[in-house]
Amino acid sequence: MRSTTLLAMAVPALAALDLLENLPDTGLDTSSWIVGQAPSINGLVDANDFQMAAKNTLSPQNYAYYRTAALDEIGYNANILDWAKLKLNGYSFTDVSNSNIKTSILGYTFNAPFFIAPAAQAGLASGGAESNLAAAAGQAGILYVPSISSTQSLETIAAAGSPGQVMFHQEYIWSDTNRLQDELTRMENAGYKAIFLTVDNTGVNGIRNRYQRYSPGGDAGHSADFTIEALNKLRSMTSLPIVPKGVKTAHDVKLCADLGFPAVYISNHGGRVVDLTPTAVEVLLDVHRLYPEVFGQIEIYADGGVRRASHILTLLSLGVTAVGLGRSPMYANVYGQQGVSKLISILTQELTTTMALMGQADINGFRGNVSYVSPPSKPHR
Ligand code: FNR
Secondary structure: OOHHHHHHHHHHHHHHOOOOOOOOOOOOOOOOOOOOOOOOHHHHHOOOHHHHHHEEEEEEEEHHHHHOOOOOHHHHHHHHHHHHOOOEEEOOOOOOOOEEEEEEEOOOOEOOOOOOOOOOHHHHHOOHHHHHHHHHHHOOOOOOOHHHOOOOOHHHHHHOOOOOOOOEEEEEEEHHHHHHHHHHHHHHHHOOEEEEOOOOOOOOOOOOHHHHHOOOOOOOOOOOOOOOHHHHHHHOOOOEEEEEEEEEEEHHHHHHHHHHOOOEOOHHHHHHHOOOOOOOHHHHHHHHHHOOOOOHOEEEEEEEEOOHHHHHHHHHHHHOOOOOHHHHHHHHHOHHHHHHHHHHHHHHHHHHHHHHHOOEEEHOOOOOOOOEOOOOOOOOO
């Protein structure tokens, strides 16, 4: 009887926590984890560990909401796997005794070149929801950009930050312009300093089969005729700087620069909108080839599959100012603020360590220095 009970406990644990997530095997031992319970945070040493811990802890439906992506998830998987197509190298005979990863984003100084990207429904992971993310970002001095589809109100999230903490806010291109105006005004009144305007959900949401098995999804009020005229009209609805997010072609990066935006955010929405989209690296390589002048005109942010310092340094070397983290902080939030803080400190330590070992301790020395990165066809100089 006793052994039957033990067996009954062990089988679902193995079945639920499959490791088929395209994650690198770094020796994480999940054999003592109990499904439905958060494993000890002490055993987690990298961002991928937090994904497995969230998968073990959350209900299958809530985990699927965070993890899901469009159609066959080939774009999602490319974000995760394509880093291996590049090489990252550095230099010997340099002084790396003074580490600096402080980063200016739209004129505000933050303690790291990575930020917490907008992601909906943090409340699925923790009762503290987005407030945990705001508090952890504030404590670490990094940027957090809450989603307009958050569990908590934008005012509640603003209030959860530290005194003087700079946050930006994400907005969607709602077809209801009254809603748009109301939210933009509230963001300004709540003290957010810039708007990340997500422009890749035109008319409908992406079809995400992994989550569709629990809930149908579909249109959530996004405008289907968001032309350049609509974009220009929206710019007159707020005095805050606007950064178009979800740009996925070199053409549109150049267009945003020419339209006078202060920054542009290259993203395929973590593979959640259109499948088979290029990764941020691929878009950046196109920008280098077609419109290299853009790097001097405008700040560029990017995200998608960023789980490691090596990914951050790759994007920075290709000319990006700052890098967004989507799913990882949502997974870490299973442990509340403590989890998000631990994720930030893991990435910070990975970053300073990797930089020192690459012979460049100043983050500004990476930005736009393509000699640190080798695409397959290009040798290191
Ligand atoms: C998102 N993302 C997103 N983007 C946005 O502009 N507004 C939003 O409300 C959301 N919501 C959202 C929910 C969830 C659960 C995820 C995972 C993502 C996209 C997000 O900002 C970011 O572009 C990607 O998540 C980056 O990819 P990684 O880091 O998740 O691989």
